[in-house]
Each structure stands twice: as C-alpha cells, then as structure tokens.
Amino acid sequence: MNSQPLPLEVNGLTKKFGDFTAVDHVTFSVQPGEVFGYLGPNGSGKTTSIRMLCGLLTPTEGTASILGVDVFKNPEQIKPLIGYMSQKFSLYDDLTVLENLQFYAGVYGVPESEEKKRIDEILHLAGLEERTSSPTLELSGGWRQRLALGCAIVHSPKLLFLDEPTSGVDPVARRVFWDLIYEMASKGTTIFITTHYMDEAEHCNRVAFMYRSKLMALDTPASLKSTYLHGAAWDLAANPLLETVDELTKTDGVAQASLHGDRAHVILDSTQWSPDQLTKYLAGKGITVNSIETVQSTLEDVFTLLAHRGKIGEAA
Amino acid sequence: MRRFRALIKKEMIHMLRDPRTLIFIFMMPIMQLLLLGYANNTEIKNVPTVVFNQDNSKASRALLDSFQATDYFSFDYAVYSQAEVYRLIDAGRAKVGIIIPPDYNQNVATRKTADVLVLLDGADPTIASAVMSAAALAGQAHGASVRSQQLALQGPTGSAASPVDVRTNVLYNPDLLGSYNLVPGLIAMILFQTATSLTALAIVKERERGTIEQLIVTPIRSWELIVAKIIPYILVSFANTVLIMAVGTFLFGVPLRGSLVLLFGLVGLYLLPTLGLGLLISTAAKTQQQAQLMTMPIMLPSMMLSGVFFPISSLPLFLQFVSNLLPLTYFIYILRSILVKGVGIELIIPQIVALTVFAIVLLGLAAMRFQKTLD
Ligand SMILES: Nc1ncnc2c1ncn2[C@@H]1O[C@H](COP(=O)(O)OP(=O)(O)OP(=O)(O)O)[C@@H](O)[C@H]1O
Ligand SMILES: [Mg+2]
Secondary structure, three states, X not given: OOOOOOOEEEEEEEEEEOOEEEEEEEEEEEOOOOEEEEEOOOOOOHHHHHHHHOOOOOOOEEEEEEOOEEOOOXXXXXXXXXXXXXXXXXXXXXXXXXXXXXXXXXXXXXOHHHHHHHHHHHHHHHOXXXXXXXXXXXXXXXXXXXXXXXHHHOOOOOEEEEEOOOOOOOHHHHHHHHHHHHHHXXXXXXXXXXXXXXXXXXXXXXXXXXXXXXXXXEEOHHHHHHHHHOOOEEEEEEEOHHHHHHHHHHOOOEEEEEEEXXXXXXXXXXXXXXXXXXXXXXXXXXXXEEEEEEOOOOHHHHHHHHHHHHHHHHHO | OHHHHHHHHXXXXXXXXXXXHHHHHHHHXXXXXXXXXXXXXXXOOOEXXXXXXXXXXXXXXXXXXXXXXXOOEEEEEXXXXXXXXHHHHHOOOOOEEEEEOOOHHHHHHOOOOEEEEEEEEOOOHHHHHHHHHHHHHHHHHHHHHHHHHHHHHHOOOOOOOOOEEEEEEEEOOOOOOOHHHHHHHHHHHHHHHXXXXXXXXXXXXXXXXXXXXXXXXXXXXXXXHHHHHHHHHHHHHHHHHHHHHHHHHHHHOOOOOOOHHHHHHHHHHHHHHHHHHHHHHHHHOOOHHHHHHHHHHHHHHHHHHOOOOOOHHHOOHHHHHHHOOOHHHHHHHHHHHHHHHOOOHHHOHHHHHHHHHHHHHHHHHHHHHOOOOOO
C-alpha cells in the first residue's frame, strides 16, 4: 500500500449505453503533479470517461479512486478535491466574468475572507482583469476558455480535469493556455487533459491513447514513439503523387500514407521494406520515386499506426 | 449557508436579467383579469323581481321601498303564494324573489327580529352575487334606521339586534361562480402556471444549456439547488398575488373579507405542492419544450376540474373524483372562502391538510428523483 494515495487510480472502468460500450475496461493511474494526456479520435470515449471520474455518470463496471477516495461510493467527497472544465462551454452567459467566478467561489465554499484575494489571483493568472464586468455572452472563444478554467480552479483543486480546453481557440491563445497549465502543474496540481492537437500531446508527461472505447497505449511521448514506430516514417518525393498515395495505402506493411504538401507521408507498420525495395516496388507500378527521406516521427504517426492496428484487430 | 447564498444570488440574477419573462409573468394575469373581468362586468340594474308580501303593513312596504331605492330591483310581479314565486323564477321571468313573512310588522314592532327571505337565481352568477350583497345591505340599512327611530321615540328597551334579517337563498349554482370568484380563481391559476411551468423550465434550462454539468461537479447538495431554484419564483408568486388582488379590488370591487395573513400563509402552503410538481417534471424532461408539453396534461384538467370556471357539483361523478386529486381544487376553495366569505382557519382545515399531504408527497418524490448525475 502506498502511504501517499495517487491522485487518480482507475480499474476496469466501463460504461455501456444500451448495447453500445462507450468505455471498455480502461485501467490506468496518474502520478502526483503529472500532466496526463488522454487522447483519441472523436467518439472514442474520452468525455464519457471523464464524466464518470467526476461522478457525473454512473459506470457500468469498474472502480476509480481520487486521492484515496472511492469515486463511485463517495461521489460527494471527491467534489471539493477536483476541478472540471467540460468540453462544451457551460458557464452562465447572463452572468458577468466576475459574477461567474464569485458564484463558483461561493458554491465551492471558498471562505469569504479569502474570496477576493483568490479571485484577483485568478483574474491575474487568466489575464481577465480588464473584463471583470463583461457579460460572459460577449467573450470570444479564447477568453471564455480562460474564464472556464478560472471557474474550475477557484477552490484550488488537487486534480484538474480539462476536456478539450483548447478546441476552437487560436494558436496564440492556445500557447497562453498551456503556459497556465504548466504553471498550475509546477505548483503541484495534477492535470488530466484531453486534446485533439498533437503538438499539445507532445507537451504532456504521459499520454494515454483511446481508440474505439479501449485504451490502446499509455506512456511518455518519447517511449510511445520508440516502442511503436521503430523510427520508420518516410516522406517520398514521387511522380505522379496522388497515385503514389493510393498505391501505398493498398501496400502491405504500410500503416498509412497521406499527402504532406508535395510529399507522400508514409508510416510503416513493419520492417519489411527498405527504401530501395519500396522504390523498386513502386517502379513496377509505374511510379517514379525521386527521393525517400526518413523524417522525425510524431505522436500523430504513432496514433495513426495504433488506429490502423485497432482497425485490423477489429476486422479479424 | 455560503453555498446556498451564492446559489440564490445567481438565481436572482437570472431572473432579473430576463425582463421578457418577468414582464410576461406579471402581464399575463393582469390581461386575463381585465379580459374576463370586463367581459363579466355588465352593469346590473332593475333586475326583474317577484314579491310575495304576506304581511302587507306599512312597515313591510317601507322595507320594500328601501330595496327599490337601490335601483337593483324592479318589482315586476306581486304574487300570493310561494309556489308562484318559484314558478316565475323557474320560468326565468324573475331573477329575484322576495318573501315577507305574515308576522313581519309584529316582530319589528315588538323589537324582535323579522326574517325576510330573498331567493336568487344563481344561474347568472354575476347578477346573483351583486343582488345578494345589495339585498343584504338594503336590509341592514333599513333595519338600522328602523331601530334608531324606535330608540328616539321609545328609548332603549328590548333587544339590540337588528329588527330585519335578510336571508338569501341561491337557487341553482349555489357556489356563485362569477366575477367575485374570478379573482380567487385567477390567483390560483396564475400561481399554478408560474410555479409549475417556470420551475420545470428552470432546471431543464440548465440541462439544455449544459450548465448543469459544471454545476453538479461542485459540492452543492441537491436540496440546496432545488430550494434556491424555487425561492425566486415564490417571491414572484407573492408579488403576483398582491398585484392581482389589488387590480381585482380597485377595478372590480372584489371583496377582501378574510385575514390577509392567513391568505398569504396559505398561498405559501399551496406553492409547495405546485413547485414540487414543477420539479418533478423537470427531473423527467430533457428539453424546455418537453417540459412545457408535460405541464399541459396537468394544467388542463386543473383549470377545468378545479372549479375555476365550472362548478364542481355540475361535473360527472368520475370527474368530481378526479377533481379531488388536484391541489388546485382545495386551494380555490380556500381562496374563495377567505376572500369572498371571510371565513377563518377553522372552516378550511380539511383543505389545509390535503394541501400539506400533496406538498409532502410531491416534494418528496422530486427530491428522490433529482439526482446529481447526468444519466
Ligand atoms: N448519453 C449517451 N447515450 C448514448 N450514447 C452516448 C452518450 N454519451 C456518449 N455516447 C456515445 O459514446 C461514445 C463516446 O462519446 P464521448 O463523448 O465519450 O467521446 P469523446 O472521445 O469525448 O469524443 P469527442 O472527441 O468528439 O469529444 C460516442 O459514440 C457517443 O455517441
Ligand atoms: Mg469529448
């Protein structure tokens, strides 16, 4: 037994909606102070998982504990410990920035003597000082997300769930948002975040990959790449380009081929091909390959590969 | 308490920043009252009256004169039997029958109380209720002047009671549903509408906009949320009650006879089952539209069967039974008793008990069904 309970421990977590399994026996744990990325394509069960972990949905099966407290037996006890920012913006449009913050400070029971100081801190952190009396309705996407984050952390939670906090936010605002996340993590808040942006995924300490309701992989970004990719991601300069992509998609041992600018980007699923062999093979199909370049592989490549394997696994 | 205060503040802001709903809440009852009130409020004068004067003395003719002086009565028929009085009223030729007993003069002279019977055709409730109070007033005024003359002439001997007692008896529709009863009916209906449908909407709105998700991850308790949701509507409902009563009293001369404290206390009691119902609906409905549709099958029978528009006694037996299951029925009875008849709490205890039972059952069910989850 650990003397210090982990921020989050999940075991066999499952959610069924009728016949459909949205989350299928997912098991993992999150370390203190970690920025934990939870990734996966649309509909893979990320939001459903988070909702169960926040006590919003009752799981069909499985257990979870937050800082040693059983989420499903004592859902009310975990509420003061966690902060949650939902995927869909869900603050009150008719309240001002300040009123929203005051409301959440109130319902989380932030002592009245500390409320003003805490709200000022958050306004400063989120850069919202100038907008305290703006109606929330009039805020643009990036400001809304920062306010939502602010409301989720007024009570200084130990564990923070962020469900796609940066969707629909411009690159600069995203950058600012991630700075905020790092700052909180550096002060000891554990962060559980979902995103569709691969560059953001690279910023996480560890990344879990969900595919069709199942947890396919979980590791640091670097280990994920070395475990699954064996360094094999290539950019081909070839002619005609579109036919090259089509042909490669059908080729055995190729997980995925796609157009990257004026190149064909190839992720290999095995070590059966060398650049020379592939050039010869394509020449046999009437395609001229001018060059093959090994490129820095990305998490996106890893997930494309995993998704490809997941599909094959299901077909079998 | 801190959580609760924050919730109430938020609910008040929601309400105050939505002026359209607020205007609607306050305009609707006034509009209904004006429409129905004026439609009903035709001027009442010279109501055809049949007189059966068995006494035929100077004293009894003086009484009839004071009736006539009110302009309400037109003595079209003088008859010589009770049966004829009923016949004329049955035939609709007379709306009022006045029967003076043979010992009228003797009773007045010996300072006893003489009974005069006024029969009213309740089929036209507006006329009947106006005539009823006119007859009672004329009788009282006449009695007082007779007594003061007697005092002046003979000094204080005998009984101090009024020498004339006008008994009114309403034939048909004894509840006299009509303009005087419209205001109590409207108050009850409006409270029902605002309390049930607005509460139902208040929670569904959070669900529909997705704000419920952010709300239920906080440590608030279900009951805190529910109570905070209904408090603004309780305030609005009380304000509305005052408004409707003010308009009813000043424009239509509706009587305010009973205790206002008792009245408001019972308005408060009635709000509980009504809000409970709204909350119950909001636990079942997914969208505001659904919530609105779900209030319909409750709203309609409540309005039709609770005695607002049709007397309950005229309903088929089965519907009379249904009407006993509606909180509105009991509340209408309470309101009419207090406002029109001026009765005290001792006469409406069964209705109060019924409302209390409804409150416990409906609020209990709502609290049980309202869970802090999304599934
Ligand atoms: N209440 C529900 N009833 C039925 N099915 C649901 C319900 N909620 C979610 N689902 C289904 O469960 C699946 C997983 O949904 P979820 O929202 O968890 O996905 P996600 O990974 O968050 O997707 P996205 O990236 O689009 O946010 C989807 O197919 C969705 O349609
Ligand atoms: Mg999602």
